[in-house]
Amino acid sequence: MGELQVVRPGPLTTIQDLGRRGVAHLGVPRAGALDEPALRAANRLVGNEPGAAGLETTLGGVALRAVRPVLVAVTGAPSPVTVDGRAAAWGAPVTVPAGAVVEVGAATAGVRGYLAVAGGIAVPPVLGSRSADLLSGLGPAPLAEGDRLPVGAPPPYRDRADLAPLPAPPAELVLRLRLGPRADWFAPSAQARLARDRYRVSPASNRIGLRTEGPAVARTREGELPSEGMVSGAVQIPPDGQPVVFLADHPTTGGYPVVGVVPAADLAAAAQARPGTPVRFTLLRGR
């Protein structure tokens, strides 16, 4: 079996696949890649199944030494890629010879980079997934210097894609919002303002939620709801009125009212929005 050795873990690098399904009723978050299309694309480039486990980096990249020759691809946040210091392609398959170090540099835009390796990161799955869940501590711990990551058997060459078209990280994050289930905790005027006002991505954002800063969304009811089930994309309004968009590691239940839900298709852009990025919510209508 192949192996990658962690030379530089970067600020926060985790192993992620598409997350855990069917365990939310046990209080287990889904986890999984925040920018799922980017992980799928990286896997296609190296010929993996779309849900194979890869690495999710955060702003600062990662450096890994290949024990045996491996094929890797880097997608997500654009960043320089080098092999033993020589420039290599981003968003395309890259061969790393035995003993060489592949390095993903600091992202030039966006937040989360994805490094897929042919064969996938082969740590043992926990509850059907290899994803690190940073809320409850399930799955593999974030990478540390010196870690050895097992790599699975490479898939056949013929399955590979050559290019992966991906959207650029957003200069402005536009999130569609379907009101409910608890929009009735907010006056119609507050709902209208939420769609009109401008917010910014807060530096306190993480894998649990995209926190935003802006005009407080005023409630018309006090107190907390009895805890209820939460979905990815749920926009919770805590007592300070600053909207939080739930991402992959969100808790399975919560007690703050959810004014609306952002469709899954918009969450990849949310995962790539840097602190300070302007955020706008646009209301989805109809059924």
Place this chain on the structure above:
Amino acid sequence: MTVGAVRRVGERALLVELPGAAEVAALYGWLRERQAAGELGEVEELVPAARTVLLDGVADVPAVAALLRTARPRAAAAASGPLVEVPTVYDGADLAEVAALWGVSEEAAVQIHTEPEYVVAFCGFAPGFGYLTGLPARYEVPRRDTPRSSVPAGSVALAGPYTGVYPSPSPGGWQLIGRTALALWDPEREPAALLAPGVRVRFTAERA
């Protein structure tokens, strides 16, 4: 029973509102049966909570919403889950305070807590943390004013109408009345969570 309001939650989820824990248990049990019988279509998650059941990852939202409007779950179906016995040493740091709140001796408090058959209403807070109902309403206790920064795994605790057992060490604000050596949560085991929704629970007093 009939179900209450069915609320849309984004593009692929529905939230069903119910009067209380008994109705949640009945609907959750009914939905699990429908799911096992292949009558729900694709639904990724069924998440019961205090007064709601969430259906997430629903492939055909209108069809499932229509099914929910005609649902007639039987309350009896809720009480048919497996029974788990939790041997408990009742020596928790808050046992005296809980006994005082109940106006009884510590021995009587243990008697009160071991009397009912509980049921796991829902999980949340941490993997495998079940919210157990079954204690009569007059024994509700408040959370502690100041949460503890670390509560050991296996702590048996009370808050509001619920009993819970901390499946892993964590911060916590519940009143600690005892501890169990039973491993409630082990992701390598099947089932990972002993206290999953619908499971019936009895606490038995053990000597330290």
